Amino acid sequence: MPLTAAMTPGFPETLPLPLQQSPQYARALGMMGASVQSMTLGRNTGWCQIQTRKLRALGEVRMISRGPVWAEDAPSLTADWLRNWLRAEPARPFLLNAGPIAPGGLQKAGFWPLMSGASVAVLPLAERGAMRVGLSQKWRNRLSRAEAGKLTVQATVFNGDPAHWLLAAEEDQRRRRRYGGLPRAFTVAYARANPGDARLFCARLDGRPVAAMLFLRHGQMATYHLGHAKPDARALNAHNLLMWRAMCWLAERGHRSLDLGTINTQDAAGLARFKLGTGARALPLGGTWLHLSALAPIARRLPSALAA
Numbered sequence: 001m002p003l004t005a006a007m008t009p010g011f012p013e014t015l016p017l018p019l020q021q022s023p024q025y026a027r028a029l030g031m032m033g034a035s036v037q038s039m040t041l042g043r044n045t046g047w048c049q050i051q052t053r054k055l056r057a058l059g060e061v062r063m064i065s066r067g068p069v070w071a072e073d074a075p076s077l078t079a080d081w082l083r084n085w086l087r088a089e090p091a092r093p094f095l096l097n098a099g100p101i102a103p104g105g106l107q108k109a110g111f112w113p114l115m116s117g118a119s120v121a122v123l124p125l126a127e128r129g130a131m132r133v134g135l136s137q138k139w140r141n142r143l144s145r146a147e148a149g150k151l152t153v154q155a156t157v158f159n160g161d162p163a164h165w166l167l168a169a170e171e172d173q174r175r176r177r178r179y180g181g182l183p184r185a186f187t188v189a190y191a192r193a194n195p196g197d198a199r200l201f202c203a204r205l206d207g208r209p210v211a212a213m214l215f216l217r218h219g220q221m222a223t224y225h226l227g228h229a230k231p232d233a234r235a236l237n238a239h240n241l242l243m244w245r246a247m248c249w250l251a252e253r254g255h256r257s258l259d260l261g262t263i264n265t266q267d268a269a270g271l272a273r274f275k276l277g278t279g280a281r282a283l284p285l286g287g288t289w290l291h292l293s294a295l296a297p298i299a300r301r302l303p304s305a306l307a308a
Helices: 025-031 077-089 103-108 128-134 135-145 166-176 184-193 231-235 237-251 269-277 297-302
Strands: 035-041 046-055 059-065 095-098 110-116 119-124 151-157 198-205 208-218 221-229 257-263 281-284 287-291
Touching: 025 035, 025 046, 025 184, 025 208, 035 103, 035 198, 046 077, 077 095, 077 103, 103 110, 103 297, 119 269, 128 237, 135 237, 151 237, 166 184, 166 208, 166 221, 198 221, 198 231, 198 237, 208 231, 208 237, 221 231, 221 237, 231 237, 237 257, 237 269, 257 269
Parallel strands: 059 095, 221 257
Antiparallel strands: 035 046, 046 059, 095 287, 110 287, 119 257, 119 281, 151 198, 198 208, 208 221
């Protein structure tokens, strides 16, 4: 089903859209055969993308991830818009992976809490000197050692090659460490549907690739998508060097922030420290919520502690 959109020139690129709300994401899903509806809210004051998926337990489900996004930081706008939208289209199940929003507003709209919110690391991009000052001391020291070492870094466009070694290494790493992520098919589709917006940073040692990171560009923002380092590269702090080069490259091309993904201090404390060591800020998200017409009246009467 094709992407539908109501857009005016320059919009929604003027908004700080997370990956899941970007037109680039919608184009990638469209290439994969998924249904995505995009809409402008108000007079260019907000933007929202709604996916349609089929889930075994619920059938056809509409889903919003980290949206809507508003020109002004006003979480109450999201709850008000959701209530009005659900009155117009109340029948089908609806999943919301919420951005920053007060849970009370979702409860009043009839949403049932399924999962508490995580936090993501978002790094403001700036001039190179300012970003270097913002690094934690340990992070900066590791970067300095990597810069003085034998690694060389090359930045290239990722053209969507499904057989690229980084994609295979990432999948193997996921199986071993038992964590999830978007499938290889999405990475390939994103690169092919958005030429030039998937950027690969590769570190080499004595001419052979030993580490790489892939970043997805989408308007004002960019997202760290995946990465892998071989043991000799980790010993040389390759990830610090690759991340730093990407930060500088993206900032120089006008991106204002870099989404480094979820922070998990319990199961991946080292990775969380790495992300926050860049100077990134922890942005709490609003959790996962379900709206079913039959459950909405009960959800509205839930104790506030259950909706928090």
